[in-house]
Amino acid sequence: MNAPRRRLLLALLAATALLAPPAMAAVPVPAPEAEQSWRFDLASPEAKQANIAHGTQGITINDPKLRTPSVRGSFGVYTAPAKDLGRPLTAFTVERRATLPAGSRLLVELRGRNAGEPWTEWREAAGPGEVILPHAVTELQVRLTLEGAEQASAAEAPTVSDVVVRAADKQPTSSGGPGGAMAEQRTYRIFATREGLVGGVTANGHVIQERDHFVALPSRRMLAGDGGDEYRVRVCYQGRCETAPVWDVGPWNTADDYWNTASRRENWNDLPQGTPEAEAAYLDGYNDGRDEFGRRVQNAAGLDLADGVFWDGLGMTDNDWVDLTFLPTVDDVDSGGGK
Numbered sequence: 001m002n003a004p005r006r007r008l009l010l011a012l013l014a015a016t017a018l019l020a021p022p023a024m025a026a027v028p029v030p031a032p033e034a035e036q037s038w039r040f041d042l043a044s045p046e047a048k049q050a051n052i053a054h055g056t057q058g059i060t061i062n063d064p065k066l067r068t069p070s071v072r073g074s075f076g077v078y079t080a081p082a083k084d085l086g087r088p089l090t091a092f093t094v095e096r097r098a099t100l101p102a103g104s105r106l107l108v109e110l111r112g113r114n115a116g117e118p119w120t121e122w123r124e125a126a127g128p129g130e131v132i133l134p135h136a137v138t139e140l141q142v143r144l145t146l147e148g149a150e151q152a153s154a155a156e157a158p159t160v161s162d163v164v165v166r167a168a169d170k171q172p173t174s175s176g177g178p179g180g181a182m183a184e185q186r187t188y189r190i191f192a193t194r195e196g197l198v199g200g201v202t203a204n205g206h207v208i209q210e211r212d213h214f215v216a217l218p219s220r221r222m223l224a225g226d227g228g229d230e231y232r233v234r235v236c237y238q239g240r241c242e243t244a245p246v247w248d249v250g251p252w253n254t255a256d257d258y259w260n261t262a263s264r265r266e267n268w269n270d271l272p273q274g275t276p277e278a279e280a281a282y283l284d285g286y287n288d289g290r291d292e293f294g295r296r297v298q299n300a301a302g303l304d305l306a307d308g309v310f311w312d313g314l315g316m317t318d319n320d321w322v323d324l325t326f327l328p329t330v331d332d333v334d335s336g337g338g339k
Helices: 003-019 277-284 307-313
Strands: 037-039 048-050 052-055 058-061 075-079 083-099 105-113 130-147 159-167 186-194 215-217 232-237 240-249 301-305 320-326
Touching: 052 075, 058 075, 058 130, 083 105, 105 159, 130 159, 186 307, 215 232, 240 307, 277 301, 301 307, 301 320
Parallel strands: 186 301, 215 240
Antiparallel strands: 037 159, 048 075, 052 058, 058 159, 075 130, 083 130, 083 159, 105 130, 186 320, 215 301, 232 240, 232 320
């Protein structure tokens, strides 16, 4: 190539470079916004459910004749699969879309946990639907309990079509370690009664078997799922002990988590920690000697024992005082009756 042509080519290349747009600086891609709400699946095959029917309008009570002692009318329980929150959260608000005929009600409860840790106790979404768990969690679960009126038919049962949980705008400072009140092992002297009721249904939908092995506590906060052992207690009597799951609610009351501190206890927080309301009512005339339903309390029971625990595990022959230990986890504890 001769010199003139070379000079012309260089000039053209320089002009092209001047006309080319400047190189763009790399712009960082913003991180995706954290989720603020979670819709829970009301038709999941993985849900734990008892006496629930599914229809075009949502979920409702399947058999209006099915009863459990802790609920005045019919009932059904639906526990949705847990959701991964993606970050630790403590406070939530709950939005639900439901049809509630006269005399019926819907209980919405939340619980949470972190990887490798036990569940917190359940907490009801009362009032405006706000729930504050005992500590921050990264996994959340919702339990719905549908309760029909005492004389209601299937057509008059409550129906739930949607449940959405949102992260509260204000997140409190976490108070308490993993498991909240469950993180510390405590033992109380409690009067225990035999539940019996073989063939009946517990508050979690379990059908009671002969010589069954479970207990009932007078609060839904430690109610495990049917067949579940996420909440268990250790009961000891005259040298014999058994660790059993909590599958029912009672005796007497349904909202008396007497094992919790006064600041966490749902009701009757003027009583000493570890004292059931029924015990105080029967022995000391507390609450005019009545339970939450206004019934006259006939014994001091704060614990019901299924027949297998009562007879086989503990060797009891009559209702009596036992040592009741609330366990922080389900690991490394004896799961059978014996000494």
